[in-house]
Amino acid sequence: MKIKDIFAEKKVVFSLEIFPPKYDMHIETIYKVLDKFKKIEPDYMSVTYGAGGGVNNNKTCEISSLLKEKYGVEPLAHLTCINSTQENIDDILERLKANKIENILALRGDKPLDGSQTGNYNYAYQLIDYIKKKGDFGVAAASYPEGHLETENLAEDIEYLKHKVDYGVDYLITQMFFDNQIFYNFISQIRKKGIDIPIEAGIMPVINKKQVGRIIELSDAYFPEKFKKILVKYQDNPEALRDAGIAYAVEQIVDLISSDVDGIHLYTMNNPFVARKIKEAIESLLKHINHKKVG
Numbered sequence: 001m002k003i004k005d006i007f008a009e010k011k012v013v014f015s016l017e018i019f020p021p022k023y024d025m026h027i028e029t030i031y032k033v034l035d036k037f038k039k040i041e042p043d044y045m046s047v048t049y050g051a052g053g054g055v056n057n058n059k060t061c062e063i064s065s066l067l068k069e070k071y072g073v074e075p076l077a078h079l080t081c082i083n084s085t086q087e088n089i090d091d092i093l094e095r096l097k098a099n100k101i102e103n104i105l106a107l108r109g110d111k112p113l114d115g116s117q118t119g120n121y122n123y124a125y126q127l128i129d130y131i132k133k134k135g136d137f138g139v140a141a142a143s144y145p146e147g148h149l150e151t152e153n154l155a156e157d158i159e160y161l162k163h164k165v166d167y168g169v170d171y172l173i174t175q176m177f178f179d180n181q182i183f184y185n186f187i188s189q190i191r192k193k194g195i196d197i198p199i200e201a202g203i204m205p206v207i208n209k210k211q212v213g214r215i216i217e218l219s220d221a222y223f224p225e226k227f228k229k230i231l232v233k234y235q236d237n238p239e240a241l242r243d244a245g246i247a248y249a250v251e252q253i254v255d256l257i258s259s260d261v262d263g264i265h266l267y268t269m270n271n272p273f274v275a276r277k278i279k280e281a282i283e284s285l286l287k288h289i290n291h292k293k294v295g
Contacts, residue, residue, distance in 0.1 A: 001074050002138040003103045004170040006043050007198040011289045013263030014279070015076070015200065016040065018270055019048040020059035027062055034063075036272035038071045040279045046105055046173075046265070049078035061092070065099040076140060077101050079131075080109025081121035089120075089127070093134050103138040105173065106131055125164040132168040141165065143172040143199065145186035149220060154189070162193050171197050173265045176204040176215065178248075179224045180255050200263035201256050205249035205274050207242040209235055246274055250281045257285050 006013055016037055021029045037045065045067055049060045064075035077096055081089065096104065108124040121127050124141060131137050141164050147154040165172070172195075177183055183201055190199070206212060212231060215221055223231075230248060234241040253264050264282075268275045 001102065002170070003044050003074060003076060003140065004138050004198075006074070007171055007262060010043065012257055012261060012286055013043045013198075013200060014282075014286055015044045015046065015263065015265045016042045016275055017046045017048065017265060017267050018063070020063055027059055030063060030270075033270055033272055034066065034071055037268070037275065038073060040272065040276050042073065042279075043263075044074040044076055044103070046076035047078060049080050049107075049109075058095075061095045061099055061101065064096070064101045068100060074103065075101055076103045076105050078105045078107060079127065080107045081124070081127040082109035082111060084121060086120045086130075089130060090134070093131065093137075096137075097135055102136070103140065104131055105140045105142070106169075107142055123164075125167050128164060128167040128169060138170050139168060140171050140173055141169040142175065143186075143190075144175045145177045145183050146175070146219070146222060154186070158190055158193055158195075161190065162195055165195050165197065169197060171262070172199045174199065174202040175219055175221075176202045176267060177221060178206075178227050178252070179222055180252055180259075182222065183256070184259065198262035200265040201253075201261050202265045202267060203249050203252055203256075204267035204269075205245045205278065206231075207245040207269075207271070207274055208238060209241070211269075242274070246277050246281075250278055253278065253282050254285065257282065257289060 018033070018037065021027060047060050047063045047067070060077055064077045067073045067075040079092060106124055106128045108122070108127070121130070128139055128141065131139055143161055144157055147157040148160070151157040151160065174183065174186070187199060204215070206215070227248060230241070230244045234244050256264065266275055266278060
């Protein structure tokens with residue numbers, strides 16, 4: 001099933017992101033986690049992909065296949081192109097086809113620390129264009145409500161986004177954000193540029209101090225004052241910080257759903273407990289909104 005058809009059927013889509021086991025861990029280690037995520041009943045699940053190729057990226061296809069065949073959950077396989085050759089990409093696309101994986105999140109990926117780029121693809125739009133020519137895949141792409149770190153400003157980033165979308169993207173997933181007003185401003189600007197495909201809001205529950213530094217390193221996301229107060233207030237109490245982080249994410253999601261967001265994409269960090277708590281808190285909202293669309 002193409003995920004774009006899920007967006008057509010539902011007013012608000014709810015999805016989860018997971019990542020494969022580490023290089024030195026066997027694939028079976030994720031089975032119990034998948035069992036728990038399945039019970040949350042997401043509309044689909046995305047499976048991340050390591051930058052630069054390697055054996056761990058085979059697990060993306062393997063887990064995606066497990067989701068589809070064993071768990072009955074539609075998978076979205078991440079695929080990065082930085083430093084990949086056309087042969088690499090062809091091999092991955094053939095494996096995805098063989099495993100009946102129909103949906104791909106096409107990403108450039110992080111540049112190597114030394115700045116080298118040796119593959120055939122330097123930008124996500126090149127990968128999107130190639131995927132669309134090679135097979136009947138549904139294609140999603142990333143978007144950045146606060147602008148990509150490598151662009152001068154949001155306006156420039158939106159120009160790049162429009163270029164990417166024009167190559168055949170079905171829907172977008174945003175990077176995490178912690179101030180909904182930033183998301184609403186982003187939506188307003190991209191709609192003015194003629195980007196009218198569904199946009200799923202990426203939400204990451206912050207449940208420990210370690211996450212904060214990692215988020216700043218990867219995205220330089222803006223933290224509102226009320227979010228900073230949570231971090232300061234509960235930084236020495238892991239359980240309280242976890243619960244406060246879940247509550248903050250739920251508050252964000254309730255506001256987004258009430259404001260007619262197309263979907264919620266939850267960055268789970270492979271934590272089914274947190275994902276379940278959030279889904280339970282918004283279950284009645286999703287049922288109400290989606291029942292209205294079906295009706």
